[in-house]
Amino acid sequence: MxxxxxxxxxxxxxxxxxxxxxxxxxxxxxxxxxxxxxxxxxxxxxxxxxxxxxxxxxxxxxxxxxxxxxxxxxxxxxxxxxxxxxxxxxxxxxxxxxxxxxxxxxxxxxxxxxxxxxxxxxxxxxxxxxxxxxxxxxxxxxxxxxxxxxxxxxxxxxxxxxxxxxxxxxxxxxxxxxxxxxxxxxxxxxGTRSYDFRLDLRVVYQHLCNNHPRPDEPAYPLWQGLPADSPLTAAELTRRVNDCLGTGKPAAQRSAEQARRLKTIVDVIRIPEGSVAGHLNWATFHFRDIALNRTGGGNVFGNRGVQYRGSADDTALNAQVQRYAADPAAVARFADDTxxxxxxxxxxxxxxxxxxxxxxxxxxxxxxxxxxxxxxxxxxxxxxxxxxxxxxxxxxxxxxxxxxxxxxxxxxxxxxxxxxxxxxxxxxxxxxxxxxxxxxxxxxxxxxxxxxxxxx
Missing domain, CATH: 3.40.50.1820 (Alpha/Beta hydrolase fold, catalytic domain)
Known part of the structure; x- marks a missing residue:
């Protein structure tokens, strides 16, 4: 042989x-x-x-x-x-x-x-x-x-x-x-399936951190990525992620709450901690490009029926994350392209x-x-x-x-x-x-x- x-x-x-x-x-x-x-x-x-x-x-x-x-x-x-x-x-x-x-x-x-x-x-x-x-x-x-x-x-x-x-x-x-x-x-x-987990990341992150968007900023559906007129930059997004999860510092220097939140995201979304910030970036700026320029403003990404697992309290997590239904016309349009x-x-x-x-x-x-x-x-x-x-x-x-x-x-x-x-x-x-x-x-x-x- x-x-x-x-x-x-x-x-x-x-x-x-x-x-x-x-x-x-x-x-x-x-x-x-x-x-x-x-x-x-x-x-x-x-x-x-x-x-x-x-x-x-x-x-x-x-x-x-x-x-x-x-x-x-x-x-x-x-x-x-x-x-x-x-x-x-x-x-x-x-x-x-x-x-x-x-x-x-x-x-x-x-x-x-x-x-x-x-x-x-x-x-x-x-x-x-x-x-x-x-x-x-x-x-x-x-x-x-x-x-x-x-x-x-x-x-x-x-x-x-x-x-x-x-x-x-x-x-x-x-x-x-x-x-x-x-x-x-x-x-x-x-595009209609490969990016699903990034919507999951957005809703779980927002449930834990509540800073993307912050309470004092205009609300928007997270599948949109970011409003067209938002001044948010990649650098500012990185700062917010660091504030909430401590990803910009060694694990020993994170607070107990930062460590808990980061562990929840890693366990639920099933991505390593080193890739959380990058995927959040894509789920922000790429999602905005998709919503504004590829689907006529329609929603491609939904999470109805998803059961998130891996957190300390999955029942509470599933009850509290934001839920979205994908628009069939937008999905069909995006599928034809991608x-x-x-x-x-x-x-x-x-x-x-x-x-x-x-x-x-x-x-x-x-x-x-x-x-x-x-x-x-x-x-x-x-x-x-x-x-x-x-x-x-x-x-x-x-x-x-x-x-x-x-x-x-x-x-x-x-x-x-x-x-x-x-x-x-x-x-x-x-x-x-x-x-x-x-x-x-x-x-x-x-x-x-x-x-x-x-x-x-």
Missing amino acids: LMRALAAAAAWVAVWVLAACAPMPAARDATPVVFAPEAAPQPQACPAEVGPGVRCLGGRDSAGAYYLIALPAGWTAQQGRLVLHAHGGPFLGEPTMARITEDLKRWALVPRAGYAWAGSSFRQGGVAVRAAAEDTERLRQLFVQHVGKPALTVLHGQSWGAGVAAKGAETYTAGKPYDGVLLTSGLLAG DPGGRIPVPVLTVHGIGDATVFVEVQHHFAQTMAAAGRADALVQTYVDQSAHSYLGDAPYAALLAALERWVVHGDKPTPPGVAAACEAVRTQFPSECRFRPDYPVQPLESRVPARLRP
Whole structure:
């Protein structure tokens, strides 16, 4: 068994050589979505992280998104591979080149492994998935127009960007723009389910702290995040959280009441104390973006029927937290923009940290159900690593995943979790990092982590 696994791993490591000589799968007959031609990208300074010999191009597209392209030395479209990257977030500010430069630094493994890399900042901030998927496809077409059509294109989505990639892969199918999809640490239960626990956090926090909003401030429904005209800043929100929970000081310096409140939130919401402030920030400013700009002012998030558990007095907690009912029209509108439909016509490979506190690993169970409901269960392979990291899991795991996905696309050799784990060990010499795959990990339903609720 071990020898077979190592042999499979060695074959996957060799995929960069083997795949270049293999025929690509035939394109589907359909009319592709074609955007207007874009101006040529201009030479850019490459981040040092990508290593020597890499050539970078970049610019700003006609929709307003900044983009960056990294081409390894000797890369040619006829035999070259492209990783088209959709970044996480989302960010609420204006797009910047700095945003996408940081992503290339983080994913410098890709050009170092011989793949071209291209990423967009997206043309707007906020929780707008279809728009980001469109920006990503626009960049692919720009790449084809000015660099060349790659022999193989992998669509990669990280975190929130995994939802972008999943939506793009099921939207842009005509002409076969993408050959395979890699989704890492992905927010893959859609906006209508992935953020439920953040409403739970808001109502439990307000019950305990009563300072967001304070009694002397105008009241508003917590699902709204924040009123449009509120002057509250992220720094002020952090100060309020510190005042109530003591998160900004060592545990030994917290008051007994601060420690009690923080423990209640950690136990009820099931997030580590270090992530409470971050999730409250997202449940404030991202929720405001959703309510104001994505749903026409309607409520997407409800907690009717939720039974909160884990506090010192669950009966009192459930009786006193604020309750909200989601608006069906708002939910439908938000779902259309953010929720994956599973109709992805090419191979999909995922990886997720078991202890990820930013995007719970249990969303993968929901995504598997989504793919199965669309009749695409056989096109999905899911892998898990024994890590709590979210933003980056290590060079060797990603190198192994890319090789496994490429071999699946080119040779039809569908990967298995044990095979990916063995391949990771095989590439550690070239890409030193930990390999902590758990091939036997049984992911649980999302409802085992986030309490069920009545839905429209």
